[in-house]
Amino acid sequence: MLEQNGYIEEDEIDLKALGKTISYRKWSIISITLLMTLIALVFAYYMPNVYQASSTLQIELDKKSSLGQDVLADVLNGASSSNLDTESEVIKSRYLVKKVVEKLHLNHQYVGVNQFYKKIYFYDDKPFQVDLLKGIDLECKIIPRTKTSFILVVSGIDDNGEEFEYKKERRYNQRINNKYFSLVVRKDANLTLDMRYYLVSFQDSAYFADELELSISNPSKKADILKISYSDTNAKRAKDFVRLLTTEYMNQSLERKTKEATFTLRFVNEQLKIIKSNLQKASKQLESFKQENNTVSVKESITQLSTQFAEYENQKSILDMKLTAIKDIVLQIQKGQLETLTLAGIGLEDNSMEKIIGELQQAIIKQKELLKNYTYEHPEVKTMTERITQLKRIITKSMKNILVNVNQRKSALDQKLEQLQTKLQALPKQEQDYIGLERNFLFNNKFYTYLMEKKTETEIKKAATISKNRILDLPLLPRKPIKPKRKLIIAVGFILGVILGIFLAFIREFLDNTIKEESDITDNTNIPMLGIIPHYENTETERTLIVLKSPKSPIAEAFRNIRTNLQFMLTNDARVISITSTIEKEGKTSISANLAGAMHLLKKRVVIVNLDLRKPTLHTMFDVANTQGVSNYLSGLSSKVIYKTKYEYIDIVPAGPVPPNPNELIASERLGILVDELKEKYDIVILDTPPIGLVADSKVIVRYSDLTIYMLRANHAKKDFINLPNELYKNDVKIALVLNDLKISKRGYGYGNGYGYGYY
Secondary structure, eight states, rough: OOOHHHHHHHHHHHHHHHHHHHTTTHHHHHHHHHHHHHHHHHHHHHHHHBOOOOOEOOOOOOSOTOOOOHHHHHHHHHHHHHHHHHHHHHOHHHHHHHHHHHHHHEOOOOOEEETTTOOOOOOOOEEEEEEEESSSSSEEEEESSSSSEEEEEEEEOOSSSSSEEEEEEEETTTTTEEOEEEEEEEEEETOOOOEEEEEEEEOOHHHHHSSEEEEEEOOTTTTTTEEEEEEEESHHHHHHHHHHHHHHHHHHHHHTHHHHHHHHHHHHHHHHHHHHHHHHHHHHHHHHHHHHHHHOOOHHHHHHHHHHHHHHHHHHHHHHHHHHHHHHHHHHHHHHHOOTTTTTTOOOOOOHHHHHHHHHHHHHHHHHHHHSOOOTTSSSHHHHHHHHHHHHHHHHHHHHHHHHHHHHHHHHOOOOOHHHHHHHHHHHHHHHHHHHHHHHHHHHHHHHHHHEEEEEEHHHHHHOOOOEEEEEEEOOOOOOOOOOOOOHHHHHHHHHHHHHHHHHHHHHHHHBBOOOSHHHTTTTTTSSSSEEEEOOOOOGTTTTHHHHHHHTSSHHHHHHHHOOOOOOOOOOSOEEEEESSSSSSSSSHHHHHHHHHOOOHHTOOEEEEEESSOOOHHHHHHHHHOOHHHHHHHSSSSSSSOOSSSSEEEEOOOOOOOOOOOHHHHSTTTTHHHHHHHHOSSEEEEEEETTTOOHHHHHGGGGGGGGEEEEETTTBBBGGGGGHHHHHHHHTOOEEEEEEEEEEHHHHHOOSSSOOOOOO
16 A cells, blocks of 8 residues: 555646746747647638538349349359449549540639739639640640739640740730640630739649549448549539539430440441442333333242342341451450440340440449559459459350351351352243342342341430439539638647647657756755755846845745754854855856845845855955965965955955966965964855866865855756755755745745846
């Protein structure tokens, strides 16, 4: 329990130290917090508003796969998810997005920069229209000058890859020609002169499409629904983009479903033109033959033979048409022209092959989208490549099988035509000619009828084709921006400021090795503390005897406290007190003078001896001349070195002229004689010494002292300065410590204001 209590006490001390550090560095913490909050405010102000528009589509997926797999198996294998991913990639494809960008001219950006350098993004409300007649990837800066003129700055890259810049004052509505570009700036009624300048950029639509913030998501994993979302700095532009992208996707989906019918119609129409011409020609030839040969009636056997010829030749022409289409498909596969692959002209009864081709084209789109972010070695790309190869193999094999079947049917027809040809040759010459003309007419007529039926059938199929996908929600005009979250940014800036301020405060505290409070001394030494002198902000009193001028001040109270503690430490015979420190500017002279003032209040006769022969200042505090002093006495040049002051019980021995050999003078025996003489005349002898850490003089002076007061100035003396008084203490030097210039209000002591000392 005691051990536990010990830990609790240690924790409490740490919390106090934490609180003291924060309190001591509070202004720097507040400053950093305010700075970070201000930076967050500026950042939030300059960040543009971003609006998001979205639409929702229901994607109707095939319930049966093209390879005859079970629907449940497809679902378990993630076929639905895969198809949705494919449709997502179709919507995000560069081809589709590029069409929308070009229709809305999104790659033509208009931005205004106001007086505070904040960017304003325009769309329908742009203040002018720039018609680019020549050039691409240009950046235009338009600086309005008057209602009719502006400064135009155009930058870009020429055909050689070198940068160019054009700058000149121009007028509105006039064509501006240059070897790199040609444009016209048409002024609008919205144009104002309160903007610093405008920026207009013309980018390549394909590259611009790749950079758009477009996202496709599936809101529900249990439904085949896609949500199209687009973010833009202009709310109406975001709405228009999503609406048009949704429409273009629906149109493309419908075009894809009617693509075969379109190609079939095109093929049939081309064939109809040829057959119609041939039919008209054959009809005229047959009619002319009848008139020339007076042929009125024809034997039934001859008519039957002509009809059979026409029927077989019609079937053979249809098979030739299919052969041509099949060979074209195989050739397209070999050349890699897979995206435009169609079964037009083949006329298959089973639509499974059409579905396989559709799967192949979707797989190619998916592969291209994956290759934007991955290489061919990526697992997903490899899987898709293998899928494409498999589908190509299936289509090629199927086409070859169909080709064999068609050739077999064509061979059978050729045999039948040969048999009919044998019968034809047995007839008279006139009947052979007649049959040849009628055969040609009937063939063209039947083939023309077949094509017209095919055309009508295809047109009906195309008209009846509708997209199974449907739009659930069209985009609305966004009312509020989705970002930036300005309140959040400011709050984060404030919190970061507090954290950074506290962090830097502890870093500074960790790196700051100066003494700041009494515990920094008492924790590292056993030397008794004689007292604490508080900090005082008024620097005008730095060289005055505040003890005598303001006897009721906290400073005077602090010196009276030191005086009381001295009475407990000094015996009746102990009269000599030396005051020293590690380095300069720790307040030795001011302490010596005010300590003498405290003794003066008790009517004790006090003499202060200034033994700092290098930088003497004691005489200035008492308005005494420094012509004669310690240096004269120790040199044997004078024995009258004691000066009276305006205070009845205080005399001083100034340092005198600065000697060339202060250390040798201090080390002479005459210093002991001087101290002995003064002890006989005065109750207290105070020796103001130089810093013991800088010169060796003080170590000599300490030998003549009954007590050494060691000064440590807060926020000036280092913590390791305590090592020197510890050495003196170990060598049996009677020593006491005084902490000077402590900022009481920041460290929690009870003196209130204080007084700052120091002269070095």
